[in-house]
Amino acid sequence: MKRNETTTRIAHVFRGTFVHSTPQTAVEILHNSVLGVDDEGKIAFIDKDQNVTRLSKLWGFETSDIKQLGQYEFLMPGMVDTHIHASQYSYSGTALDLPLLEWLNTYTFPVEARYKDLDFANNIYTKVVRRTLKNGTTTACYFATIHTDASLLLGELADKFGQRALVGKVCMDCNSEVPRYKESSSDCKRETDRFIKELLKKEYPNVKPVVTPRFAPSCSAALLSDLGEIANNTKLHIQSHISENKEELKLVKRLFPDCRSYTDVYLKYNLLTDRTVMAHGCYLTDEELKIFHETGSAISHCPNSNISICSGMLDVRNVLNHKVKLGLGTDVAGGYSPSILDAMRRTLDTSKALTIQDPQHQTLTFEEVFRLATLGGSEALSLDDQIGNFEVGKDFDALRVNVCIPDGPIDAFPGEGPKVILEKFLNLGDDRNITEVYVAGRQVVPFPDT
Ligand code: GUN
Ligand code: ZN
Structure with a gap:
């Protein structure tokens, strides 16, 4: 992944599991990946590279700012x-x-x-x-x-x-x-x-x-x-x-x-x-x-x-x-x-x-x-050039999902992979499992007033 704009500043970096659709695949699961969002709210990079030090140097962010997703968490498009x-x-x-x-x-x-x-x-x-x-x-x-x-x-x-x-x-x-x-x-x-x-x-x-x-x-x-x-x-x-x-x-x-x-x-x-x-x-x-x-x-x-x-x-x-x-x-x-x-x-x-x-x-x-x-x-809605998945260059509209929240609607068990976790969320989940919501890179949930 090349950095094409020396002026691009990274506003968010997530590390963990990302789930989205591509034109070819209904569900693509990216394990152990890193996703960066620039300060214009666009996806700057999504990389399997676990060498975050290399990525942080390339894109100019602090590794301490990375948001690490937990075992029962994933990011999906809004x-x-x-x-x-x-x-x-x-x-x-x-x-x-x-x-x-x-x-x-x-x-x-x-x-x-x-x-x-x-x-x-x-x-x-x-x-x-x-x-x-x-x-x-x-x-x-x-x-x-x-x-x-x-x-x-x-x-x-x-x-x-x-x-x-x-x-x-x-x-x-x-x-x-x-x-x-x-x-x-x-x-x-x-x-x-x-x-x-x-x-x-x-x-x-x-x-x-x-x-x-x-x-x-x-x-x-x-x-x-x-x-x-x-x-x-x-x-x-x-x-x-x-x-x-x-x-x-x-x-x-x-x-x-x-x-x-x-x-x-x-x-x-x-x-x-x-x-x-x-x-x-x-x-x-x-x-x-x-x-x-x-x-x-x-x-x-x-x-x-x-x-x-x-x-x-x-x-x-x-x-x-x-x-x-x-x-x-x-x-x-x-x-x-x-x-x-x-x-x-x-x-x-x-x-x-x-x-x-x-x-x-x-x-x-x-x-x-x-x-x-x-x-x-x-x-x-003819907005697929702008949103819909985690393609680089699209706006970062995304949900942080956690299927394992205390007293939540889902029980997750050891050994369940991301596909099972996704299916459980689709069938059993609700707003309690959606812990963060982003639109064009801006975090809109939890609401600033709560
Ligand atoms: N057809 C025209 N108006 C409406 C509406 O408000 N709801 C639904 N379901 N059908 C409609
Ligand atoms: Zn209607």
Whole structure:
């Protein structure tokens, strides 16, 4: 490993076991290795070389500053939540007894309407950013609400607590049974422009706006067209929902009779780009998946939500076979858990349920699911040139995991290697095992105020 910048200063050095995914390998375990992070938060080197004196001379750090990971500890990339409704966090864990369209009108829209009140927004958004960071979500792709000022506040809070985030002001101009919870299409366009301009003006290093049509049934053709134009002019990310529930499919057919499929609706309005992430996709046909592949659009798989509100079961294997980018999402609060560890477990459960239905189904492995939660998520958000694994030059977004903490949820036993320890963490671990969280080299958990 060469030091290419004489001015590079090393801010952190870790020594021990590192676990990550590479484009070729779902889980690569680097034993007895040393990883250095520069003062711009980027990974400067990762080296098997145990000659730390040589490394310290080469990179100019003190060997006494090395953070040594213990026997039951490892470092892994931060987890990526590719789909979460920050605004629905207030009722997560409740209200899961109705199917999607009724659920939206009964629980979701009335709560989202309350974010006109910035004090209410500040309380919930502070809690969701802190909770997800504690759970190891270093990058979150957020839906806020239709309110521009509260959506800007969510961006401010993500920046303050140090989370990497895409933040979307929600756009919807029709088919809400809660009359106060929608905008006219012209207001929606104007407010989206304002949201983008004001958020970009803040120059937060790791928080960016994402164009957010709620889903086709909530948007007129005129609004979808405007949003496609905004996204293409600004080259910003786009997020929405697609093909989550069967009644929704019927509704989309009725509302957009000229479109061949649900995917065709978004394609028609230029909303499928290589910076697009669509949640769910449970009922996408192979023909639609081909369009996702061709446009470079991604799917956010949200298994907790899919099961909790009885929407469907996405065949992730089929999506991957179509070479469509896929990451995991919590979809709080259709999904009740704000943890990507939970999303990994539900992804495995759903894959196993599909195998029970059809023994020919090739069940996902825990290694593959680890990849989806980290590198896969970064690919789904087109951020894989910046985050997702421990490649030199990427930002250091990482979790320090300890599976053996007093009174913790995991018992580890002598002789268990890193692969077993990783599997135990994925299946049994929780935020108590995530002892430190880093985003772009900055330690954000434990919180400075605790
Ligand atoms: N489709 C449109 N809006 C939503 C939402 O808030 N949650 C879920 N799960 N699906 C949606
Ligand atoms: Zn959603």
